Amino acid sequence: MSRHNGLILRTSDVSNFDQKYSIFTEKFKLIYIINDDTTNLQTTIDYLHTKHPDWNKYTIIQSTELTRSDIEYVVKFDDLLELTNIPSQHIYILLTMENINSTESWHQYNIFKLNNHHHNFSLALEYTDTTVSIENFQYWLTEPISFILFPTTSTTSSSTPDFIFNIFQQKSIPIPLLIIEDIPQYEQKLLYLKNISKPHYQYYSQPLQPLVEDLSMGIYKQFESDNTKYNQYQxxxxxxxxxxxxxxxxxxxxxxxxxxxxxxxxxxxxxxxxKLLPNYDILAIEKNPICVPILNEKNTKSWNNKIQIINQDIQKYTGDNNYNLIISELIGSFGDNELCPEILSQFNQPRPDLIMIPNSYTSFLQPIYTPFKIKKISLIKLGNYYPISQPQEMWNWNHPGEYELTQTKSLTFANAQGYKISGFLGWFECTLYGHVQIQCHDVNLGNYCKSWYPIYFPIHKSKLKPNQDLLVEFNRINNGENVWYEYKFLNKVYNQHGVSYCMSLQHS
Structure with missing residues (x-):
């Protein structure tokens, strides 16, 4: 289907077709017929046939009479369940805002799709002034949406669909084709809103390997732009x-x-x-050689040469461990996936006069479905997905404190509305010290840090049933040379032996 706006013709308005059709070839690539007077449907088709012999290649019909095999039809969702003979060609299922807000409609749609899996469907939206539940809308948005219809009943309203466009934008989905009735009244405003509502990008990358690969200056600049993180540290x-x-x-x-x-x-x-602290010693250990000249310059210009700077891998450090305050920012997107527990283990013996920042962090996991195709464990900025269940805690690390570097956890998630699953989203919540916290998941909280993206553990996309319990077995394995995650879902083991992602304990 063309992404140009479509011209709407109503079968009840045959007498005005010439006037409306005159602007078709100049402005539109699609005709949308609303069959609101079934007695005139054939007249409408005959009219279009006289205009162009291939009329059916750029025409779709909103109707419950699906009689022709050479036409793509639009069927209102509420009429869909009554259909008995579904043609083989593509069908657009037209949702109202009320359908989107209805959990029952979501279940009915998925059951219908399951029972008619050999047919080709996509969704369309009919705009009305009804407020949409974002929580419900996120489920529908993971399905293909071909167009948004603005019939006369909506275009005479003084309101505009800013909130719908904003949801598309937040979910990283391009706004689809707009089919608008009463063009002179409404077209320019809608097209303007569509043009300024550019979708947020979805981004994914391989997790960092800071022990194996020294970070670039570009990555440091990206990290250091996260003012929330450093203000929380302060x-x-x-x-x-x-x-x-x-x-x-x-x-x-x-x-x-x-x-x-x-x-x-x-x-x-x-x-x-x-604090006007009189007596203190500060040692900074940095393994990345490109950072050391910058640190030395700052030491001279800003820190009164009070900092002792050593260019060394902290794992090879053999000096005094009797520190009172140990500071690091070794947390990864999943908390422990940049080997913070391993790196800090040599300093982790509790003492009354020892504080470590961060003090603790917890990994969380949540099953989700996204149409975005990701095959490997990745860091991801994901917009278009829906959660299948509430997140659950995986494991917790405390500094100072005692812990096992190899961890195992089994989690059971209750599925409420999901019919498909594509993987698991992971993130951390961290207590730096006292009441001061940071996290990388909820953008609406004041302690959200933008320099981390959640981690994504993909699985083979699988169909689910509502109220089905989902069991996942998760292992964090440390064999002394490498650390990796293995996870088992529906009897399949993923990332076995760290085949697609593991973290090396050896600095190159």
Whole structure:
């Protein structure tokens, strides 16, 4: 189907066809017939046939009489279930806003599709002023949507479908074809709204391997643009320094692991300057050689040469472990997928005079369906998907604290409305220190950090039944050389032995 706007002809308005058709060839590539007077349907078809012998190639008919095999038909959702003879050609199922808001309609649609799986369907929307439930709409948006219909009953309204366009935008879906009746009144405004409602992009990439590959300056700049993260770190530093000061230690020893180009130290320096802390030592260990000259320059210009900077892999560090404050930003999108538990294990023995930032983090998992095709474990900025069940906690890491580096968890999810599953979405929630937290999932919370994308664990797309319990077995495996996740769903094991994704413990 062309993505140009369509011209609407009503069979009840045959007398005005010449006037309307005169603008068809100039502005439109599609004719949309609304069969609101069945006695005139054949007259309408005869009229179009006189205009062009191939009229049927650019015409679709909204009707319950699906009699021709050379036409694509539009059937209202409420009429769909009454059909007995469904033709073999493509059919557009026209949803109202009321249908979208109805959970029952979603179930009816999926059952109909299951019973007629050999037919070719796609969805279309009929716009009305009814407010749409975004929670319900997200299910429908994972299905192909061919066009939005704006009949006279909607175009005479003073409202505009900004909220519908915004949902398409947020879900990273291009706004489909617009078929508009009463063109002079409504066309320009709708087309303007469509043009400015560009979809957010969906993005995915392979997870970072910071122990194996040194990060580029471009990645550091992207990370350091996350003001929420560093402001939260600064709050955590203030709480930690205040608590350590109360211990009346003769000297506070601070270790910073992986400071990158120094933004963490900048935030720490502001706190130390504010607290007027007299006696402290700071050691920064950074393995990436491109960062060290930047750190040295900042040390001279901004930090009064108070920072001892070592260019070394922290895993090879054999110096003093008796620090009072250990700071790092080694958390990955899933919490532990950049090997934070392994890297910090040598410092993790609890002591009354030891604070580690981050203090703890928890991994979460949620089954989802997305039409977006991803075959490997990836970091993903995903718009068009629906959750199948509520997220559940996987495992938790505490610093300092004792833990096993190999973890196993089985989770059972209750499926309410999902009929398909494509994979599992994972993310972290982290307590830096005290009440200060960060997370990478809920953009509506003030502690959301944009520099992490959730992680996605794909599976073979599978059909589901409502109220079906979904069991997934998840393993985090550390064999001393590599760390990887294996997960089992519907008797199939994914990423076995880390075949498509594993994290190396050896720095190249």
């Amino acid at each position: 709050q955590a530093f203030e709480l930690a320094i205040s608590d350590l000061t109360r211990l009346k230690l003769p000297r506070i020893k601070i270790l910073i692991i992986g400071p990158g180009t120094g933004k963490l130290i900048d935030k720490l320096w502001k706190v130390l300057d504010k």
